[in-house]
Amino acid sequence: MYLLIPGRHQLLTQFQFKYIQQLLQNGLENEKDVFGNTTGITQKIEAVLFAVTSANHSNTRRNPLPFYLRAIAIEAFGNALSVPTYMYGIDDVGQVPNFAEYTLKRIQHDSEGQFHCTPNNTIVICSTPVLNMYHQLGFTILPAELQEITTWKHHTPMPWDIVEHIARTSPWQTDAFVQQHMHASAYNVWLKYKRGEKVQMLFRDAMISSDGDLTETRDYNVYVRQMDEIAEMKYHDTAQFIQPGRIGDIGCAVGSWIKLACQDERLRESDFYGIEVSRYLYVLCQQRKENGEFMNPFVFFAQKNAVTGLAYEPNSMNTIHTSSLTHEIESYGSRADLVQFIQNRYAELAPGGVWINRDVVGPDNKDQIIYLWLNDSDGDNEDPYKTYNDKQEFSHYLTGLSTYARFLRFAKDFRHKEGYVLNYSTTTINNKRYIITSLQNAMEFLSRKDYTDNWQSEMHETFCFWNFSEWKSNLQQAGFTIHPSSKAFTNEWIVNNRWKGKAELFTLKNDQPEPLDYPVTTMFLIGVKA
Template sequence: MYLLFPGRHHLLTRFQHEYLSMLGKEGLWGAIDVAGKSLEKAGRIKGVIFAVTSANHNSTRRNPLPLYQRAMMIQDFSSDLGYPSYVVPIDDIGLSDHFAEYTIKKIEAETDGKLQLTPNNAVVLCSTPVMHLYQNLGYSILPVERIPGTKESFVTKQPWQILESIAVDKRLPKDQEDYVRYVHPASKRLWEEYGIVEKVKVLFADSVVGDDGDLTESRDYNTYVREMDEIAELKFNETKDYIRPGRIGDIGCAVGSWIKLATEQPNLIESDFYGVEIARKLYDICHQRKENGDFSNTNVFFLRKNAVTGLVFPKGSMKTIHTSSLTHEIESYGDREKLLSFISNRYEELAHGGVWINRDVVGPEDKDKIVYLWLNEEDGNNDTSVKTFSSKQEKKNHLDSISTYARFFYFQKEFRKEQNYRLDYEIRSLEGKNFLVMSLQNVCEFLSKKDYTDNWDSEMHESFCFWSFEDWKTEMKRSGFTLSSSSRAYSNPWIVENRFLGKAALYETSSSFPKGISDLQLLSWPVTHMLLVAAK
């Protein structure tokens, strides 16, 4: 009989080792299953199969360790069990009622048919609700930490509880009760040799990135990837003249499109390229593109690291660092302290003479200026009442159907509501036209987001206009950077042409209470983007 032990296996416990050792010595006959009944399984144990789930994930709270470290730890852990052990990677397929069936088939495929598990030749070791998926396939379940019976109770702490305890305990591991008492020596050896304790603490302390390593869980990645590829050439052409050969890093590289174009440049043929991406789905796409041969330079490497909480490159090692549409997300999903830390970390990573090219959205200079905003009321249904929706698609369909003017009221209600942001405005009518009176900063926030109905809820988290271009220059200089004269803020002509004209107009007035439209003066379009070229 085989033992199938599915799990993430980032941390192995003394209890698990004692449990597996006991089964090896005493056999399966008479072992108590999850229902409290005695197994009637004869024969010796032929081996234990550690099905390592989420094997393709790492560097997140749920999955801090990469597969190779988990495999090393398991082999050390099982070296004295008295029967063979096998490590089989099981990649993540999301929540699925067929996950157990997939795992069994994956084991057979990964072992070239050597391990063909059935309810007649294998018993599953599992203490989590996943066990029900294996029960449905006819497998007997041994409960490991779980106390047999219908009540969900446990004889000892589960591995994930111990891991979380270690992550939040500020004491050294040797002073932590859970670490000393529960963690198996094999886990301690690997965790200490590879600095896993420190890595886990950083992951759990990070308020920017979610459990699975993404900045936001509400983003539609199909739409996002398509948009990134569509504007990749525009971004690259705007930045290519400032790239310095050598070690070149693209932080927040998305699907690697900027790097792909950079590898095609003759003057960069001797350079090494490093793409850094924390979002798991995008990181996976980068590796797939590399396997497909999409990059002209073979020296392209992708790293799944969090550039917010620390350095991602060695100090003084980089000739060029590129970021695009990233810094505003750090401010939006983290806080000001994290953004300032991000800026100083990039300075530390650059070699002397190295350059950080940062392309992003930006706010207007006179953010607090009160302006009059006209919005089109005839380019859709002009129902300004704010409704609730049962699905993301239903909300998108409604937002697409209403006028630009009506869409503002959804924005006003939902923009950064989780941060308790208050968007003040007034409605004033002049000669039969409605004008929204508010700060220029709030006007720019709305205009920059009003068309992102695919990812509306995600966009409502994000602040674009927290700093003006002069604010950015001040903070960059404070961190030690020298700003190139090529740095600039500008109104993106495509956005003006396709999203502003006919949809909105901006006015100012010197009168406290203008009596007519003639008392308003038309304003130029505010800046939308910036290009910062900052040298060390």
């Protein structure tokens, strides 16, 4: 007869050892199952089998210990028993009704047929609702910590109760509750490998908030819907590179990317940490969490500035995601801030972790002088330098300008307060008027020319300060290896809907304009920490 103990086994208890030891000494015949019935089993117990579920998950609140550390503790635990102890890792396969059957098949397969567990040769020890799956298969269930199955009341702390106690207790090593209930096999592993400190970090809410106000003019229902629609595209691009475990989204807005990640079955055992500096977006994230919009309960949001400091504990994150964020650090902060931001993300990642950064990017050969044709017949060309106090009137005025006139306004306004001077000149070739400027300046304009609703704010932002090679180089200097799937590309929707018929780029060859392809607009950059 075998004893089968399924569970995550993050921690082993004194009670578990004494309970199993008593069964080995006294036998099973007079033991009562979870329903109060005497088992009457007279066969001798020959082995104890630990089925370690979620064996492929670690570094999360739900599964803080990797399988190998759980196995070390179980091995030491079993060495003190009078019969052989075996353990088998059972990978998480999602919420399936026949998980117990899957577990039994995995044990049979991994033991190469040594253990074919059936109700005739195996008795299950379980004190959680998981026991129902084994009961349905006909197994006898021993209650262990379970006192009453109708209420799920337990007469002694469960292993997870001790984990949670350690998470909020310092120093945990000398705590009386821990000393009373934690078995030495687990205690030694937790102590040696500093698992208590790890668990405290995983459970700790070290959120530093800045203050802010909710705007009364935004339609939040529309805003959330827009963020969700954009997030679908962004998540589709990033999903295959996400490493399960601790997953962070810096600049998470309303949590739309995290919401989609929570629906990914591959990430169901992961913890998600959204960082958002804006108070009104942070509040929306919390509201969405309270509304139950995130399938994974282990989702946490912080209102925190992640630019100048660490957003997460060092070496703690498996994946960090950022989108349309890094150019704002250069725009509103400084180059030093951006370099520090890159270095901070490297410091936060665990070995093998990835930083997935989607953002705008400058063109290759950005210093190249080009000839830019702009449509001057698609709007008004009179006085492109008017000023308005009313934002809506100003937006309406800008929208009415021709593409050519809007460039003239852009050249005057672009990063003027930051001291930038956009140098350009004009020429006429074959009765067509061209702007002569750098490719970088041209792309700064083309990337922002249609943002007339928020023009004054957009004039502070720079998109094209680094090309893709420069981005990669700066990540490499911080220690990252660049994933080969990283790329820069041209957004065809922007080309077809905002540029064609409005703007064309040329070089001059034999004194005649020669067309240039539209440059890249967007990068998808993945940094890997070795």
